[in-house]
Amino acid sequence: xxxxxxxxxxxxxxxxxxxxxxxxxxxxxxxxxxxxxxxxxxxxxxxxxxxxxxxxxxxxxxxxxxxxxxxxxxxxxxxxxxxxxxxxxxxxxxxxxxxxxxxxxxxxxxxxxxxxxxxxxxxxxxxxxxxxxxxxxxxxxxxxxxxxxxxxxxxxxxxxxxxxxxxxxxxxxxxxx
Amino acid sequence: xxxxxxxxxxxxxxxxxxxxxxxxxxxxxxxxxxxxxxxxxxxxxxxxxxxxxxxxxxxxxxxxxxxxxxxxxxxxxxxxxxxxxxxxxxxxxxxxxxxxxxxxxxxxxxxxxxxxxxxxxxxxxxxxxxxxxxxxxxxxxxxxxxxxxxxxxxxxxxxxxxxxxxxxxxxxxxxxxxxxxxxxxxxxxxxxxxxxxxxxxxxxxxxxxxxxxxxxxxxxxxxxxxxxxxxxxxxxxxxxxxxxxxxxxxxxxxxxxxxxxxxxxxxxxxxxxxxxxxxxxxxxxxxxxxxxxxxxxxxxxxxxxxxxxxxxxxxxxxxxxxxxxxxxxxxxxxxxxxxxxxxxxxxxxxxxxxxxxxxxxxxxxxxxxxxxxxxxxxxxxxxxxxxxxxxxxxxxxxxxxxxxxxxxxxxxxxxxxxxxxxxxxxxxxxxxxxxxxxxxxxxxxxxxxxxxxxxxxxxxxxxxxxxxxxxxxxx
Ligand code: SF4
Numbered sequence: 001x002x003x004x005x006x007x008x009x010x011x012x013x014x015x016x017x018x019x020x021x022x023x024x025x026x027x028x029x030x031x032x033x034x035x036x037x038x039x040x041x042x043x044x045x046x047x048x049x050x051x052x053x054x055x056x057x058x059x060x061x062x063x064x065x066x067x068x069x070x071x072x073x074x075x076x077x078x079x080x081x082x083x084x085x086x087x088x089x090x091x092x093x094x095x096x097x098x099x100x101x102x103x104x105x106x107x108x109x110x111x112x113x114x115x116x117x118x119x120x121x122x123x124x125x126x127x128x129x130x131x132x133x134x135x136x137x138x139x140x141x142x143x144x145x146x147x148x149x150x151x152x153x154x155x156x157x158x159x160x161x162x163x164x165x166x167x168x169x170x171x172x173x174x175x176x177x
Numbered sequence: 178x179x180x181x182x183x184x185x186x187x188x189x190x191x192x193x194x195x196x197x198x199x200x201x202x203x204x205x206x207x208x209x210x211x212x213x214x215x216x217x218x219x220x221x222x223x224x225x226x227x228x229x230x231x232x233x234x235x236x237x238x239x240x241x242x243x244x245x246x247x248x249x250x251x252x253x254x255x256x257x258x259x260x261x262x263x264x265x266x267x268x269x270x271x272x273x274x275x276x277x278x279x280x281x282x283x284x285x286x287x288x289x290x291x292x293x294x295x296x297x298x299x300x301x302x303x304x305x306x307x308x309x310x311x312x313x314x315x316x317x318x319x320x321x322x323x324x325x326x327x328x329x330x331x332x333x334x335x336x337x338x339x340x341x342x343x344x345x346x347x348x349x350x351x352x353x354x355x356x357x358x359x360x361x362x363x364x365x366x367x368x369x370x371x372x373x374x375x376x377x378x379x380x381x382x383x384x385x386x387x388x389x390x391x392x393x394x395x396x397x398x399x400x401x402x403x404x405x406x407x408x409x410x411x412x413x414x415x416x417x418x419x420x421x422x423x424x425x426x427x428x429x430x431x432x433x434x435x436x437x438x439x440x441x442x443x444x445x446x447x448x449x450x451x452x453x454x455x456x457x458x459x460x461x462x463x464x465x466x467x468x469x470x471x472x473x474x475x476x477x478x479x480x481x482x483x484x485x486x487x488x489x490x491x492x493x494x495x496x497x498x499x500x501x502x503x504x505x506x507x508x509x510x511x512x513x514x515x516x517x518x519x520x521x522x523x524x525x526x527x528x529x530x531x532x533x534x535x536x537x538x539x540x541x542x543x544x545x546x547x548x549x550x551x552x553x554x555x556x557x558x559x560x561x562x563x564x565x566x567x568x569x570x571x572x573x574x575x576x577x578x579x580x581x582x583x584x585x586x587x588x589x590x591x592x593x594x595x596x597x598x599x600x601x602x603x604x605x606x607x608x609x610x611x612x613x614x615x616x617x618x619x620x621x622x623x624x625x626x627x628x629x630x631x632x633x634x635x636x637x638x639x640x641x642x643x644x645x646x647x648x649x650x651x652x
Contacts, residue, residue, distance in 0.1 A: 012215065012217065013240070014237045014238060014239050014240040014243070015239065015240040015241050016237070016239075016240020016241075016243065016340045016341060017240065018240065019240045019241060019284075019339075019340050020240075020339070020340055022284070022288070022325070023326075023329055023339050023340070025322055025323075025325075025326045026319070026322055026323075026326075028322070029308075029311060029322075032308055037306075037308065042288065042306060042307065043305075043306040043308070062215070062217070063214070063215060065214065065215075091237075092217075092222075092234065092237040093217055095222040096217070096218045096221070096222045098222070098225075099218075099221050099222060099224070103221055104216075104218030104220075104221040104222060105216070105218070106221075107218070107220050107221040107571075108216070108218065108220050108221070108452075109445050109452075112220060112443070112573045113443055113444070113445050113452065114442035114443055114444065114457075115442060115443070115444035115445070115461050116444050116445045116446065117445060118445055118447055120445065120446065120447050120448060120449055120450055121447060122447045122448040123195060123197065123212045123214075123448045123449075124195075124212055124213070124214040124215075124448065124449060124450055125214055125215075127216065147237070147341060148240065148340050148341070150338075151339070
């Protein structure tokens with residue numbers, strides 16, 4: 001039997017949702033008997049495969065690079081899961097929207113600086129004017145709130161999805177859980 | 178005309194970091210830079226929020242080392258309250274901080290580093306991860322998972338949650354430790370000790386295979402900075418700042434951490450979102466210093482726990498003066514894990530550790546507060562100013578990984594000079610570029626996000642931007 005393919009993607013989050021994924025501890029090893037992690041910050045494969053069965057996304061869409069990436073991931077994913085409050089609502093990264101990109105870069109790169117104050121613009125991708133949740137730019141199939149969702153919750157949803165079922169999340173998580 | 182080689186992305190997957198290597202007119206490497214490609218703006222987005230929210234908010238800077246941000250942030254808030262927190266609360270915060278050092282170092286060493294160390298830098302990228310290690314070296318992979326779990330479970334036992342617990346608060350912690358939980362932690366320590374001891378044994382035995390890496394991985398003189406305690410020993414929670422040079426001599430000692438602006442300054446460069454802190458008296462970029470496990474073992478006179486002291490002495494005997502190769506960050510991490518387990522045991526045996534008195538209360542008494550502690554990757558600074566209502570009006574953070582920014586560039590330069598010549602990118606160059614950054618274990622999630630190993634796409638660009646060569650590695 002071919003294994004279900006699983007990917008995890010990291011946009012603008014704190015990596016806490018990925019750490020909670022790792023907090024499945026030894027259950028992770030059981031899970032990997034039925035699923036294969038084909039693309040993730042945790043493995044070395046670089047190219048997003050042609051088609052992945054389940055992709056978990058951590059983080060909000062914050063830079064031009066995030067936007068390009070999530071569009072590409074959506075095209076090549078059957079079931080896209082928004083994992084955690086940043087992906088689901090924008091959460092902490094979207095707090096910058098109250099101030100705007102100019103104000104946050106000004107604080108970091110003009111004000112709190114001793115030498116060469118300037119806003120970095122070479123090579124690196126520009127920030128989007130508005131940081132937004134994942135479903136604002138692509139279609140999302142499953143929403144898993146929590147900051148981060150507990151390892152038990154992640155284990156449950158991934159096990160269900162790997163078994164070909166749609167997980168019922170009611171009662172398992174809440175915003176900021 | 179000068180040329181530029183781009184390595185993009187250098188993250189394991191996400192592409193939040195890139196590397197560029199600049200050639201001069203004669204095709205000789207004359208500069209190399211790490212580009213951090215993501216920026217979140219915590220110093221501004223916290224504005225207008227009550228200061229007592231800061232620990233919980235600032236923990237969201239990083240899910241790998243949230244406890245470090247909790248600690249530094251809560252200490253800045255303690256200063257705003259102008260309280261001295263109860264001694265048991267300080268001890269409990271330390272236990273959680275040490276537990277986080279353990280889980281973060283375990284992640285860096287086992288989940289991210291061990292595939293290279295065990296399977297080899299040139300092994301099949303499809304296998305070169307924790308699950309690949311599990312197939313070939315199941316004991317090692319399980320050790321890594323168990324050790325990380327040990328740290329995470331302590332955090333959960335103390336704070337009710339493994340990631341972003343809301344337990345460390347301004348004035349102390351919000352719940353005392355129960356006897357039952359204390360005993361649960363103590364019951365788990367022997368296994369953790371055994372894991373780190375057998376890991377140190379095989380790591381040290383295998384060091385000979387990595388001679389070339391040891392020689393070329395950001396192996397150069399620099400200053401080293403970190404906290405030490407009153408007796409000059411390893412310190413991760415409080416203490417004062419010490420700076421030593423490459424010969425191991427103390428350059429500055431007993432610096433007040435809250436006066437950081439007197440000796441640390443920050444520069445901006447146009448090609449990266451990560452600023453370049455430097456040692457102010459020496460200037461930029463000559464004021465290069467390193468922080469983190471390697472630096473901490475270099476600046477300290479001892480660790481202060483029996484087993485770790487033995488390992489520390491052996492570690493320092495690697496080199497006269499300071500230990501300079503950044504490859505040894507891996508080694509230093511294991512010594513710190515050993516220390517952390519011993520120190521947790523020691524703290525949990527303190528007579529007042531179960532005290533109910535764990536929080537001091539006060540309103541805001543100072544308009545400004547600075548909190549400093551040692552995160553897994555180095556010294557962390559949080560600095561806030563509030564208005565009369567206690568709302569944040571300004572914040573400044575200096576993140577551990579940032580301190581190493583000049584050193585990471587310099588390490589890239591060292592590797593590039595050695596391995597890049599002409600218009601071809603060799604496999605050797607790719608390997609080394611990847612590995613030298615990884616040795617620092619940069620926590621890009623504090624500034625961007627890259628976990629461990631980095632697949633590389635290297636582009637060697639000609640004078641007019643034409644592609645001379647392209648190399649690709651990592652899958
Ligand atoms: S939801 Fe919370 S834990 Fe997950 S990335 Fe966002 S801030 Fe981090």
